[in-house]
Amino acid sequence: MDLQEIMKMDSEYYMNTFGARTQVCFQYGKGMRLYDTLGRQYCDFLGGIAVNALGYGHPTLVEAVRSQAEKLIHCSSLYYIESQAKLAKMLADNSCADRVFFANSGAEANEGAIKLARIYFKKKDMPQKYGIITLKKSFHGRTLTTVAATGQEKYKEPYAPLIPGFKHVPINDIEALRQAVDKKTCAIMMEPVQGESGVHPLDVGYVTAVRKLCDEKGLLLIFDEIQTGMGRTGKLFAYEHYGVEPDIFTLAKALGGGVPIGALCAKESVAQAFSPGDHGSTFGGNPLACAAGLAVMEAMLTQELPSNAEKMGSYLMGKLLELKNRLGIITEVRGLGLMVGIELEQEKAPEVKNKLFEQGFLVGSVGMSVIRLLPPLIITEEDIDAFVKALEQVLTSL
Numbered sequence: 001m002d003l004q005e006i007m008k009m010d011s012e013y014y015m016n017t018f019g020a021r022t023q024v025c026f027q028y029g030k031g032m033r034l035y036d037t038l039g040r041q042y043c044d045f046l047g048g049i050a051v052n053a054l055g056y057g058h059p060t061l062v063e064a065v066r067s068q069a070e071k072l073i074h075c076s077s078l079y080y081i082e083s084q085a086k087l088a089k090m091l092a093d094n095s096c097a098d099r100v101f102f103a104n105s106g107a108e109a110n111e112g113a114i115k116l117a118r119i120y121f122k123k124k125d126m127p128q129k130y131g132i133i134t135l136k137k138s139f140h141g142r143t144l145t146t147v148a149a150t151g152q153e154k155y156k157e158p159y160a161p162l163i164p165g166f167k168h169v170p171i172n173d174i175e176a177l178r179q180a181v182d183k184k185t186c187a188i189m190m191e192p193v194q195g196e197s198g199v200h201p202l203d204v205g206y207v208t209a210v211r212k213l214c215d216e217k218g219l220l221l222i223f224d225e226i227q228t229g230m231g232r233t234g235k236l237f238a239y240e241h242y243g244v245e246p247d248i249f250t251l252a253k254a255l256g257g258g259v260p261i262g263a264l265c266a267k268e269s270v271a272q273a274f275s276p277g278d279h280g281s282t283f284g285g286n287p288l289a290c291a292a293g294l295a296v297m298e299a300m301l302t303q304e305l306p307s308n309a310e311k312m313g314s315y316l317m318g319k320l321l322e323l324k325n326r327l328g329i330i331t332e333v334r335g336l337g338l339m340v341g342i343e344l345e346q347e348k349a350p351e352v353k354n355k356l357f358e359q360g361f362l363v364g365s366v367g368m369s370v371i372r373l374l375p376p377l378i379i380t381e382e383d384i385d386a387f388v389k390a391l392e393q394v395l396t397s398l
């Protein structure tokens with residue numbers, strides 16, 4: 001089918017929750033690059049929104065999915081699943097978590113985290129402790145509960161009344177957080193680097209103080225690492241930058257390299273709160289998704305992708321800061337590793353995104369003034385040089 005036919009069918013039959021999509025339909029990808037219906041090539045600096053950490057057509061991932069699909073795609077968690085047990089062990093061996101439960105998406109992993117925090121206190125005979133404090137500008141998903149957890153009014157307002165028990169405080173403000181804690185609070189939940197609202201990293205001093213506050217008050221610390229996890233920030237998990245360990249953290253996006261999977265990861269003492277029957281999922285942790293997760297983890301560790309993310313992240317950041325100093329159109333460049341936000345002086349982020357698209361580069365825009373970059377972790381200096389050159393051209397043409 002050609003693009004016009006696809007667009008027409010989409011507009012007639014698909015629910016319109018995306019507004020005007022970029023007018024392109026990709027047919028296949030290889031490495032950093034995607035190819036559309038006309039064979040035109042695009043270098044991807046958005047990585048399917050932080051999902052395609054290994055880029056496209058990565059041989060380890062493709063072979064794992066192909067061979068698992070031939071053997072067994074699904075059988076239900078009523079039975080033991082080899083790849084599920086192996087992936088849980090691999091995540092536990094490489095993180096501060098002791099146990100893992102698999103979901104199908106980020107929001108669903110966060111739902112699991114919220115359920116686990118609540119049941120943990122219920123089983124300690126503290127049913128009045130169900131409140132969770134999250135941060136303003138946070139994003140935790142699109143289900144009703146994760147919309148309640150999200151600190152952005154635009155996602156909540158259409159669906160009120162929401163699940164009660166959530167409060168939001170400004171980021172990097174420990175006093176505001178301290179004051180928000182009350183006798184109902186059971187957990188504090190945060191993204192180490194806020195992604196969806198335009199890339200806002202938490203300060204190291206703040207996160208250390210949050211961990212201390214949780215210890216003082218007996219609260220659980222939940223990190224939403226759905227976007228920051230799996231090497232994105234230059235460490236396998238972003239909490240490693242902060243010298244603290246969360247009690248619970250969640251993963252999704254890059255975990256399956258594009259095959260849908262989410263993970264709820266927790267310390268043993270917390271994970272024990274789930275007894276048989278307390279939580280479940282039909283698809284969660286199925287053989288195919290876990291085979292993909294294993295392949296991604298294997299590639300992460302053997303190909304040192306977190307360390308490449310760190311190196312390439314600082315190379316990219318350096319180039320962007322150079323551009324900022326030279327052009328004066330950029331007001332701020334922020335981020336961690338390969339999670340980067342470029343704040344523009346004027347409200348021209350959508351225009352910059354579209355012009356970069358015309359030059360064969362995919363980026364994201366947040367609101368009117370932030371360009372968001374989440375490239376695959378396999379990125380090279382040459383890819384970055386080509387991108388920065390195109391960005392400079394676009395910014396000077398505004």
Ligand SMILES: *Cc1c(COP(=O)(O)O)cnc(C)c1O
Nearest residue numbers: 105106107139140141224226227
């Ligand atoms: C993307 C994202 C989610 C939601 O994940 P879905 O798979 O879309 O449900 C939650 N939290 C953060 C930090 C995210 O980036």
